[in-house]
Amino acid sequence: MTDTTPTRAGFVALIGEPNAGKSTLLNQMVGAKVSIVTHKVQTTRARIRGIAIHGAAQIVFVDTPGIFRPRRRLDRSMVAAAWGGASDADIILLLVEAHRGMTEGVKAIIASLKGLDSRTPVGLIINKIDRVRAETLLALSAELNEAYPFISTFMISAEKGYGCDGLRDWLAATLPESPWLYPEDQIADLPMRMIAAEITREKLTLRLHEEIPYQLTVETEAWEERKDGSAKVDQIVYVSRPGHKGIVLGKGGETIKAVGQAARAEMEEFMGRRVHLFLQVKVRENWLDEAERYNEMGLDFRDGDA
Ligand SMILES: Nc1nc2c(ncn2[C@@H]2O[C@H](COP(=O)(O)OP(=O)(O)OP(=O)(O)O)[C@@H](O)[C@H]2O)c(=O)[nH]1
Ligand SMILES: [Mg+2]
DSSP states (O other): OOTTSOOEEEEEEEEESTTSSHHHHHHHHHTSOOSOOOSSSSOOOSOEEEEEEETTEEEEEEEOOOOOOOOSHHHHHHHHHHHHHHHTOSEEEEEEETTTOSOHHHHHHHHHHHHOOOOOOEEEEEEOGGGSOHHHHHHHHHHHHHHSOOSEEEEOBTTTTBTHHHHHHHHHHHSOBOOOSSOTTOOBOSOHHHHHHHHHHHHHHHHOOTTTTTTEEEEEEEEEEOTTSOEEEEEEEEESSHHHHHHHHOGGGHHHHHHHHHHHHHHHHHHTSOEEEEEEEEEOTTGGGOHHHHHHHTOOGGGGOO
């Protein structure tokens, strides 16, 4: 980079159906696990920013919850957060799963994009190309580009990294000229206590079945810096039904113990230091109707008003 290269910076919102691979792409671009990923739908609940530097450009990726037809208050707040992320962005990227193609959900998102009163350019990302035969991709790309005037189309595998270099180059060249928005060593715009809560929620989601992950939330209650450089982290897992508490604890406490070990290991890797993690499970039947819980997650409670 010479002195005359103008710096560029801006926000790139990743939107799409639940499970499209938005968080995987953000992590791939940032080169670190900033946003949690699971094979289940509705993993991400709020907007999460991850920051990548490419040449003279600082690209701020905004991961958002999946967009789907909301039924409950939490759903509505999540979908509102996703569209909020899109409307604040300099570039929107719509992720579509290669093997699922033009679903009803994708059609609905495209219809909403057309209704957005915005000049924000929208790029198309066909993700998970490792799951399909190459011949099917051209037809899918043509079909999607007929439905919406995407300014560019990329075929990638967020997980394997295929096509990600081209996408990064294009974003770095397309963002507006601007001073950088964050210090150059910052990779996430989320307080450490929230990242820690998300890590624990990911481990719980991976271990628990059916509705239980949806009906729990994790909050970091206390954070103590210790003299030896380690951190003592106390977290509460809120569940909404008494029966769920036993499931989260597991027989003889084995589930929560395994979750705690996996979460602690990941926190230590992320922070590069020792962590003492203490998890407590509390029943709070109405947490899904409490504004405070939404604030803790970075969501707007009133967005969930029916
Ligand atoms: N085969 C394959 N799987 C992928 C790829 N990208 C993501 N996945 C998988 O797809 C699943 C969902 O990925 P996420 O990144 O959590 O998806 P998301 O869009 O953030 O999902 P929500 O937060 O629920 O909206 C995970 O099991 C990922 O490992 C890819 O390129 N190829
Ligand atoms: Mg996600």
